[in-house]
Structures are given as C-alpha cells and as structure tokens.
Amino acid sequence: MNIILLGPPGAGKGTQAQRLEQERGMVQLSTGDMLRAAVAAKSEVGLKAKAVMDAGELVSDEIVTGILSDRLDQDDVRRGFILDGYPRTDVQAKSLDHLLEQKGMKLDYVIELAVDEDALVDRITGRFSCASCGEGYHDRYKQPKVEGRCDICGSEAFKRRPDDNAETVRTRLAEYRAKTAPILPHYEPIGIVRKVDGMAPMAEVGTAIKGILDGR
Numbered sequence: 001m002n003i004i005l006l007g008p009p010g011a012g013k014g015t016q017a018q019r020l021e022q023e024r025g026m027v028q029l030s031t032g033d034m035l036r037a038a039v040a041a042k043s044e045v046g047l048k049a050k051a052v053m054d055a056g057e058l059v060s061d062e063i064v065t066g067i068l069s070d071r072l073d074q075d076d077v078r079r080g081f082i083l084d085g086y087p088r089t090d091v092q093a094k095s096l097d098h099l100l101e102q103k104g105m106k107l108d109y110v111i112e113l114a115v116d117e118d119a120l121v122d123r124i125t126g127r128f129s130c131a132s133c134g135e136g137y138h139d140r141y142k143q144p145k146v147e148g149r150c151d152i153c154g155s156e157a158f159k160r161r162p163d164d165n166a167e168t169v170r171t172r173l174a175e176y177r178a179k180t181a182p183i184l185p186h187y188e189p190i191g192i193v194r195k196v197d198g199m200a201p202m203a204e205v206g207t208a209i210k211g212i213l214d215g216r
Contacts, residue, residue, distance in 0.1 A: 001024070001026065001080040001108045001109070001213050002080055002081050002083075002100075002105060002106065002107050002108050003026075003080075003081075003082055003083070003107065003108055003109045003110065003111055003213070004082075004083045004087070004107060004109075004110045004111070004187075005017060005082050005083065005084050005111055005113070006110060006111065006112040006113065006180065006181075006183075006184070007112060007113030007114075007115065007176075007198055008115060008117075008120065008172065008173050008176035008177075008180075009124075009169070009172045009173070009176070010115075010120050010123060010124040010169065011113040011115050011120065011198040012113055012198055012202060012205060013084055013113060014028075014084070015202060016113070016202075016205060016206060016209055017082045017084055019206050019209075020082055020209070021082075023210075024079075024080065024213075025079040025080070026079060026080040026081060026082050027076050027077055027079065027080070027081050027082065028081075028082045028084055029068070029071060029077075029081050029082065029083050029084065029086070030084045030085050031064060031068075031084075031085040031086045032085065034067050034068065034071050035049055035053075035059065035064075035067060037071075038067045038070065038071075039053075043070060045063060045066035045067050045070060046067070048063050048066075049063050049067065061089075061091060061092055061095060064086065064092075065092075065095050065096075065099060068086065068096075068099065069099055069103075072099070072100075072103055072105065073103075083096075087183055088179055088180045088183070089179060089180075089182075089183065090182060090183055090186055092183075093183045093186045093187070094186070107187075107192060108192065108213075109192050109193075109194055109212055109213070110184070110187045110192055110193045110194070111193075111194050111195075111196060111209060111212060112181075112184065112193065112194070112195045112196070113196055113197075113198030113205065114195045114196065114197060114198055114199075115198045115199055116199050117170075117173050119199055120169070120173070120198075120199070121166055121169050121170060121173075122140075123138070123141075124164050124169050125164055125165060125166050125169060126138045126139035126140055126141070127139075127160070127161075127164060128158050128159065128160045129158065129159060129160075130150040130152065130153060130155050130157070130158060130159075131155060131157035131158055131159045132150065132153050132155035132157060133150060133152050133153040133155065135150055135151065135152045135153070137158070194212045196208045196209060196212070
C-alpha cells in the first residue's frame with residue numbers, strides 16, 4: 001500500500017505513520033527527513049539542496065522531487081510508503097503523479113485526518129513532556145499520577161515546545177487550509193480520498209486507517 005497521510009500539524013500524522021511502520025512494514029517518507037538524509041549522503045541532488053539551504057533559500061519543487069525519486073528507488077519502499085508533508089500543493093501533486101507513473105507505482109489512498117480546529121488548538125497548547133525521558137502529558141487529559149513527577153522515570157523536570165501556543169498553532173492551521181488541503185480535489189475524482197476523524201482517540205484513528213487499507 002502506498003498512501004498520503006494528510007492533516008494539519010498536531011492531527012496525529014506522525015503517530016499513525018509510526019503505527020503503520022511497526023504493524024505493516026511501511027516506510028514513512030517525510031520531506032524533512034529525506035532532505036537531511038540526501039544532504040548527509042552527499043548525493044547529487046542532496047548537494048544541490050545543501051547549496052540552496054546554505055544560501056538561506058527555500059528548496060525548489062524540482063529538488064524535492066529529485067530527492068523523493070532517489071528515495072523511491074530504495075528497496076525498503078517496496079513494502080509500501082507513507083508520504084508525510086508532500087505533496088503540499090497542486091503543482092507538487094501533479095509532479096508526484098508523473099514521478100510515480102515513471103516508476104510503475106501508484107497511490108492507493110489519500111487519507112485525511114479531519115479535525116475540529118478549536119479542539120486541536122486545545123490539544124496542542126496543553127501538551128508538555130518529561131524533560132528526561134520524553135513521556136508526553138497534557139494539562140487536562142493526561143496529568144502525571146503524582147503531581148510534578150514523571151510516571152515513567154520519576155523526573156521532576158518538564159518542558160513545553162515553544163511553538164505550542166495558540167497564535168502559532170492557528171497560523172499553522174491557516175497555512176494548512178490555504179496550501180495543503182486544496183490538493184484534495186486533485187485526488188477526489190479518482191476515488192482514493194478517505195477521511196478519518198482525527199479527534200478520536202489514537203487507537204480508534206489507527207483502527208479506522210487499518211480498515212481503509214484492508215478494504216473494509
């Protein structure tokens with residue numbers, strides 16, 4: 001199975017991609033991870049990307065497509081892939097169509113994690129984690145069993161991501177609506193778009209995605 005996992009920041013894409021990797025052997029293809037790997041490997045397209053980033057400029061669609069092309073040639077992708085963070089625009093979606101056609105591959109599903117934006121802001125702004133072991137918590141939904149002490153390692157040090165504030169989250173949601181969500185009409189006519197309630201408990205979201213991939 002080859003899928004695109006869509007949803008705004010905080011919708012749980014990363015968590016669900018990890019589950020699919022563990023349970024099905026699929027490979028998560030994150031644009032950021034692929035860029036860093038290509039630069040580290042000093043591949044031809046990786047060197048182009050490095051030059052652009054070193055100049056403080058945005059990496060072009062052409063370079064991103066080249067990096068994705070190289071990644072799709074690797075053996076582990078044959079077990080299926082999960083695209084996360086790409087495509088973000090209609091132009092990138094069309095480029096992806098052409099690339100997959102060249103490689104004799106196809107997309108099986110585009111799965112959107114649909115969210116309630118106000119509830120998502122509450123979910124993101126309330127989260128914090130143990131500074132020692134990384135265990136996640138939330139102001140309202142998951143407090144440590146003993147106040148001020150991590151359930152896992154006992155540490156009393158906690159941290160929050162600096163960008164987990166309401167203003168930043170709403171800006172990211174607006175950007176998603178404006179730039180990424182519009183790719184859905186590109187895929188809807190071919191009947192591969194599916195929507196899942198991204199606000200449901202994590203296990204329920206995973207079950208829903210599993211049902212889609214299993215054809216239920």
